[in-house]
Amino acid sequence: MNHLDAAVSTTFGQLPALLLTSPDGAQANVTLYGAHLISWRGADGRERLFCSAKSALDGSKAIRGGVPVIFPQFAERGSGMRHGFARVSNWRVLDQGLDEGWAFAVFALAPSDLAPQHAQAWPHAFELRLRIAIRANELTMAFEVRNTGATPFPFAAALHTYFLVDDVGSVRILGVEREELAISDKFDRVYQGVEPRLALVDGGVVLTLRQDGFADAVVWNPGLEDAAALADMADEEYRRFVCIEPARLEGLALQPGEAWVGEYQVS
Ligand SMILES: O=P(O)(O)OC[C@H]1O[C@@H](O)[C@H](O)[C@@H](O)[C@@H]1O
Numbered sequence: 001m002n003h004l005d006a007a008v009s010t011t012f013g014q015l016p017a018l019l020l021t022s023p024d025g026a027q028a029n030v031t032l033y034g035a036h037l038i039s040w041r042g043a044d045g046r047e048r049l050f051c052s053a054k055s056a057l058d059g060s061k062a063i064r065g066g067v068p069v070i071f072p073q074f075a076e077r078g079s080g081m082r083h084g085f086a087r088v089s090n091w092r093v094l095d096q097g098l099d100e101g102w103a104f105a106v107f108a109l110a111p112s113d114l115a116p117q118h119a120q121a122w123p124h125a126f127e128l129r130l131r132i133a134i135r136a137n138e139l140t141m142a143f144e145v146r147n148t149g150a151t152p153f154p155f156a157a158a159l160h161t162y163f164l165v166d167d168v169g170s171v172r173i174l175g176v177e178r179e180e181l182a183i184s185d186k187f188d189r190v191y192q193g194v195e196p197r198l199a200l201v202d203g204g205v206v207l208t209l210r211q212d213g214f215a216d217a218v219v220w221n222p223g224l225e226d227a228a229a230l231a232d233m234a235d236e237e238y239r240r241f242v243c244i245e246p247a248r249l250e251g252l253a254l255q256p257g258e259a260w261v262g263e264y265q266v267s
Pocket residue numbers: 075082083160188189218219220245
């Protein structure tokens with residue numbers, strides 16, 4: 001396998017995407033809209049990410065599933081658009097290829113890439129970079145926020161990961177609470193200052209989630225009632241995923257010339 005096969009242009013729905021394939025057979029599909037990882041299969045062939053059958057896939061609305069990139073605002077914690085503009089903007093591919101058996105790609109977003117209304121609503125000079133790499137049954141993501149301007153700005157960031165599960169009612173999440181966490185219905189909780197290593201247990205499958213730079217985590221599932229109210233989710237689909245999101249909900253403003261990096265690893 002050569003470097004050219006490691007990252008191939010494709011589409012997902014109507015969206016341009018990049019398909020990453022590592023020499024050992026792991027695969028990931030990332031749309032340029034949102035630099036959104038929408039599918040990740042390990043070398044074992046198993047899909048790890050949920051994507052709703054009713055998700056918009058034409059750039060009219062954020063994708064419901066995969067790993068939405070949340071920036072510069074988390075949910076409605078601010079006066080800007082819900083969960084920020086990064087997930088609804090078209091990113092550029094900066095780099096792609098193979099690195100010691102890892103298939104990788106780096107995506108970038110700067111103010112000149114934004115729709116005018118987003119650039120006007122958040123008038124800061126910044127550059128975002130998201131590096132996604134896969135090998136064997138492992139995924140790494142590194143999210144960098146750089147202040148390229150002359151004034152500081154505050155921001156929030158998260159990788160809003162929708163993990164595909166057999167049945168949300170039987171999963172256990174370790175590391176966010178004192179006891180293991182089980183979810184039976186609607187659940188939406190923010191954990192500030194979490195352990196850097198969490199685990200998702202889904203029957204016999206255990207995923208280890210490591211985060212560095214992201215101090216917080218959010219666990220979310222809409223439950224039956226809220227899922228039914230979401231136009232881009234089928235009523236029963238809430239059973240097939242749980243969101244565990246490495247997040248930076250608060251923090252010091254980013255100074256001119258400085259960068260913040262959040263790393264995330266799933267294996
Ligand atoms: O529907 P959205 O904008 O993708 O948000 C989904 C959920 O995202 C989670 O991160 C929030 O904690 C929830 O409150 C929110 O409902």
